[in-house]
Amino acid sequence: MGVMTESRGVAGRTENDLKAQGSELCLACGLCCRGVFFVNTIDPEDYGLSPSRRTLPPGTPAPPRCLLHVDNKCLIYDDPRKPVFCSDWQCHLLKQLLRNAVTLESAKDIVAEITRLYERIARFMPPDGSMPVVKQALEVWKNRKEELSAGRLSGAQLLDISSFLRLVDQYLKPYTPGLLRHSRSLPDS
Numbered sequence: 166m167g168v169m170t171e172s173r174g175v176a177g178r179t180e181n182d183l184k185a186q187g188s189e190l191c192l193a194c195g196l197c198c199r200g201v202f203f204v205n206t207i208d209p210e211d212y213g214l215s216p217s218r219r220t221l222p223p224g225t226p227a228p229p230r231c232l233l234h235v236d237n238k239c240l241i242y243d244d245p246r247k248p249v250f251c252s253d254w255q256c257h258l259l260k261q262l263l264r265n266a267v268t269l270e271s272a273k274d275i276v277a278e279i280t281r282l283y284e285r286i287a288r289f290m291p292p293d294g295s296m297p298v299v300k301q302a303l304e305v306w307k308n309r310k311e312e313l314s315a316g317r318l319s320g321a322q323l324l325d326i327s328s329f330l331r332l333v334d335q336y337l338k339p340y341t342p343g344l345l346r347h348s349r350s351l352p353d354s
């Protein structure tokens with residue numbers, strides 16, 4: 166998401182190359198805009214837009230997903246009024262890409278796996294709207310025994326949640342470094 170931020174030049178790749186690769190990664194990923202780490206409350210009307218809700222599952226409240234994220238694209242990507250936060254925030258993987266510490270190909274493979282898991286868990290854990298998806302997943306994981314015994318979730322579904330949380334923690338590190346890692350509620354490796 167933070168691809169508009171100035172990046173430092175790195176031997177072998179120009180700053181513009183790196184920024185372009187960062188944009189490509191974020192467009193392939195979109196987890197920030199889908200409410201995985203933040204509750205997005207940006208109002209499309211502030212930009213004179215009323216994006217289609219057809220991509221949202223019926224009955225899903227708008228947050229935590231951003232309504233300006235339509236068909237995997239930001240409708241105001243080049244708008245100078247885009248919130249600064251959208252341009253500035255960088256996950257750990259994006260930072261690594263901009264430092265030339267990971268290839269675009271590897272980074273895209275990683276986000277493809279995380280988004281695949283996100284899409285799977287969104288089917289049985291519809292977004293809450295009041296909290297980011299990753300926090301909701303942590304809550305469910307904490308209460309997994311009750312969820313299992315009540316028949317609300319299966320073992321396979323809990324495994325998907327566990328895999329999602331571990332990959333997010335390992336590669337994206339969305340919060341204070343180590344916060345998820347040291348959380349008692351994080352699934353064991």
Ligand code: SF4
Binds near residue numbers: 191192196197257259
């Ligand atoms: S999680 Fe990282 S790669 Fe994905 S959209 Fe956000 S900043 Fe970009």
Ligand code: SF4
Binds near residue numbers: 231232233247
């Ligand atoms: S305004 Fe654009 S970049 Fe910001 S959260 Fe919404 S879709 Fe993502």
